[in-house]
Amino acid sequence: MSEEGRGRMVTQTEADLDDATLVARSRDGDMQSYEALVRRYQGPMYRLALRMLGSTSDAEDAVQEVFLTVWRRLAQLQEDRAFVGWLYRTTTNRCLNVIRARRPQADVELDEHESTSTRTRPDHAAEVSEQMTALGQALTGLTPEQRACWLLREVHGRSYDEIAQTLGTTTQAVRGRISRARAQLAEVMAPWR
Known part of the structure; x- marks a missing residue:
């Protein structure tokens, strides 16, 4: 291998690597690779937890x-490419356990990020804020399983099969939960249409 080729391999950053490579390196004890995975997926997992739990501190x-x-169970992962699904499953199950261990909270914070357009138009920002508050309250009215299914599908774009695997249920059960969640949310959110 040429000196130039070796230099490129050495300078390759974790951001350039795919998940499977980072997982394999992490399993071998490479903390920097695991930190790259955490940086890559911390945001989506936090948003999922925040929407499921309704509390920033509980989500964190x-x-x-x-x-x-x-990190502790990384050696148990059979296929490196399955990491993201495993991460969603672990996060969802952790949130469901937290929900079951406490009474549901009335207020659900959805996302602390505002779009640029809502910052420039205060009237629009107020309306969006009211809608998000109403949606947050509507989400607390769903069962934890319905909430998990709806969030994984509608917010995180997971397939029905992925959600079924995540929750350890059937695709038909997932479809039913999402259908009931959509109907219930549509009813509650009807004034906002």
Whole structure:
């Protein structure tokens, strides 16, 4: 291999590597590779936990616990390419356990990021804020399983099969939960149409 070729391999960053490579390196004890995975998926897992739990502190705790658990159990992952699905499953199950362990909270914070257009138009920002508050409250009215299915499908774009695997149920059950969640949310959100 030429000196130039070796230089390119050495300078390749974790951001350039695919998940399977980072997982394999992490399993071999490479903390930098695992940190790259955490940086890559911390945001989506936090948003999922925040929407499921309705509390920033609970979501932060849940995601921190998930990444610690995943690090400890990384050797148990059979296929490196299955990491993302495993991460979603672990996060969802952790959130469901937190929900079952406490009474549902009335307020659900959805996302602390505002779009540029809502910052420039205060009237629009107020309306969007009211809609997000209403949606957050509507989500707390769903069963934890319905909420998990709806969020994984509508917010995180997971397939019905992936959601079924994540929750350890059938695709038909997932479709039913999402259908009931959509109907219930549509009813509650009807004034906003």
